[in-house]
Amino acid sequence: DTEVTQTPKHLVMGMTNKKSLKCEQHMGHRAMYWYKQKAKKPPELMFVYSYEKLSINESVPSRFSPECPNSSLLNLHLHALQPEDSALYLCASSQDGGGSYGYTFGSGTRLTVV
Amino acid sequence: GQNIDQPTEMTATEGAIVQINCTYQTSGFNGLFWYQQHAGEAPTFLSYNVLDGLEEKGRFSSFLSRSKGYSYLLLKELQMKDSASYLCAVRDTIYKLIFGTGTLLAVQP
Numbered sequence: 001d002t003e004v005t006q007t008p009k010h011l012v013m014g015m016t017n018k019k020s021l022k023c024e025q026h027m028g029h030r031a032m033y034w035y036k037q038k039a040k041k042p043p044e045l046m047f048v049y050s051y052e053k054l055s056i057n058e059s060v061p062s063r064f065s066p067e068c069p070n071s072s073l074l075n076l077h078l079h080a081l082q083p084e085d086s087a088l089y090l091c092a093s094s095q096d097g098g099g100s101y102g103y104t105f106g107s108g109t110r111l112t113v114v
Numbered sequence: 115g116q117n118i119d120q121p122t123e124m125t126a127t128e129g130a131i132v133q134i135n136c137t138y139q140t141s142g143f144n145g146l147f148w149y150q151q152h153a154g155e156a157p158t159f160l161s162y163n164v165l166d167g168l169e170e171k172g173r174f175s176s177f178l179s180r181s182k183g184y185s186y187l188l189l190k191e192l193q194m195k196d197s198a199s200y201l202c203a204v205r206d207t208i209y210k211l212i213f214g215t216g217t218l219l220a221v222q223p
Contacts, residue, residue, distance in 0.1 A: 097208035
């Protein structure tokens with residue numbers, strides 16, 4: 001299995017809702033990442049988990065809460081989001097820092113906050 | 115700060131060669147990657163450079179000059195399916211990959 005699977009593919013939520021994004025990989029990768037991508041912009045790093053521990057938080061607002069329950073699974077819990085948080089949320093994984101192969105990305109969750 | 119710059123848009127003709135440039139200034143350097151991203155899809159890995167010089171992979175080649183903070187991606191024998199965004203990304207620490215501004219390439223018949 002050489003894929004990163006993200007669910008759901010699309011999500012519409014209100015500003016008072018609580019929802020979660022899910023990311024799964026079975027490649028034995030020990031680093032997992034959340035990126036946010038606005039339209040026609042490059043991906044921006046949000047969080048990095050290394051060996052199931054949060055190693056980088058790029059000053060992301062607390063309405064985004066990451067969780068890594070095990071080495072294959074990464075969640076992003078969403079609460080009280082704003083319309084400007086609407087974006088494509090990409091999950092990625094890598095073997096340690098990625099070596100010469102970089103990261104494997106999932107196809108993303110397109111989030112719309114109304 | 116971190117700056118990774120690319121041209122915003124480029125247009126090229128099917129069958130031709132196109133060079134996409136990337137200049138960077140980052141706090142650290144542990145390799146440079148090129149990714150291709152079709153609209154609404156995930157970025158896919160194209161190439162990796164960590165030492166100066168040219169790396170060739172089929173129709174794609176990538177060049178790096180660390181002293182100049184410069185890289186380019188060369189695409190040969192362009193095909194319509196090559197129309198996509200091309201992202202330059204620098205790994206500044208072992209776990210931190212920072213993307214450039216991205217170049218939208220349009221291949222015309």
